[in-house]
Amino acid sequence: MAGDTLTIAMPKGRILREALELFEAAGYPVEEGAFESRKLTVTLPEAGLSFFLSKPGDVPTYVEYGVADLGVVGKDVLMEEGRDVYELLDLGISRCRIAVAALPDWRPSLHPRVATKYPRIAGRYFLEQGEQVEIIRLNGSVELAPLIGLADRIVDIVSTGRTLRENGLVELETVSVVTSRLIANRASFRLKSGAVDRLCSRLAAVTKEGVRT
Numbered sequence: 001m002a003g004d005t006l007t008i009a010m011p012k013g014r015i016l017r018e019a020l021e022l023f024e025a026a027g028y029p030v031e032e033g034a035f036e037s038r039k040l041t042v043t044l045p046e047a048g049l050s051f052f053l054s055k056p057g058d059v060p061t062y063v064e065y066g067v068a069d070l071g072v073v074g075k076d077v078l079m080e081e082g083r084d085v086y087e088l089l090d091l092g093i094s095r096c097r098i099a100v101a102a103l104p105d106w107r108p109s110l111h112p113r114v115a116t117k118y119p120r121i122a123g124r125y126f127l128e129q130g131e132q133v134e135i136i137r138l139n140g141s142v143e144l145a146p147l148i149g150l151a152d153r154i155v156d157i158v159s160t161g162r163t164l165r166e167n168g169l170v171e172l173e174t175v176s177v178v179t180s181r182l183i184a185n186r187a188s189f190r191l192k193s194g195a196v197d198r199l200c201s202r203l204a205a206v207t208k209e210g211v212r213t
């Protein structure tokens with residue numbers, strides 16, 4: 001159907017600007033400053049798109065429950081949340097990695113403790129490595145944990161490496177490379193397939209990756 005309006009959950013924060021640039025390049029210009037106030041919704045009636053802003057970690061929830069047809073979200077959040085959604089496109093933006101890090105003099109201990117915002121990803125990773133660790137969930141500033149003796153290692157996002165460097169930590173292993181993804185509600189993907197496909201094709205043509213997942 002040509003007339004379907006698509007509702008898209010967009011993450012507040014660092015992904016938003018890059019995501020809007022991508023939509024603009026794909027021919028869906030969101031008026032400059034549209035989200036710069038406290039406004040949480042923007043509609044592009046001619047394009048049949050309606051955006052709302054949410055906490056990054058909530059995007060897969062809105063999409064799974066169908067209050068958004070589509071969403072833009074980091075692969076880290078997607079892996080951690082494990083929601084029942086389709087992953088349609090690797091947008092190639094907000095590239096970073098999930099890594100294990102520690103103080104340079106870190107040594108394995110009898111009861112290893114790992115602090116992270118990503119308990120499921122970290123738990124799965126250490127299970128695969130065959131290492132038993134205690135996972136301690138934090139909400140941010142995870143790099144603090146080894147400095148104040150809460151944990152001996154962390155699992156966190158690394159981009160430039162500046163936060164690790166400035167806190168005297170070193171990267172030990174990469175757990176996963178992260179970019180932002182376009183995700184879809186399962187029913188919307190079927191019922192609004194024409195509109196979803198059109199948007200996907202236009203976004204795929206302007207992404208750095210241009211990859212349909």
Ligand SMILES: Nc1ncnc2c1ncn2[C@@H]1O[C@H](COP(=O)(O)OP(=O)(O)OP(=O)(O)O)[C@@H](O)[C@H]1O
Nearest residue numbers: 013014015055056074075076077094095096157159
């Ligand atoms: N330093 C970084 N460089 C590039 N991308 C990043 C970086 N940190 C996080 N990201 C990506 O951007 C997404 C959103 O991060 P952002 O910092 O905006 O929100 P958050 O702090 O994770 O969420 P909340 O505001 O709910 O705590 C992450 O899920 C990840 O995919």
Ligand SMILES: O=P(O)(O)OC[C@H]1O[C@H](OP(=O)(O)OP(=O)(O)O)[C@H](O)[C@@H]1O
Nearest residue numbers: 140141142157158159160161162163164
């Ligand atoms: O390698 P870098 O370029 O330094 O980026 C990595 C930092 O960016 C993110 O933190 P954010 O600013 O979102 O704060 P938070 O730790 O409180 O989530 C992430 O959690 C790292 O701390």
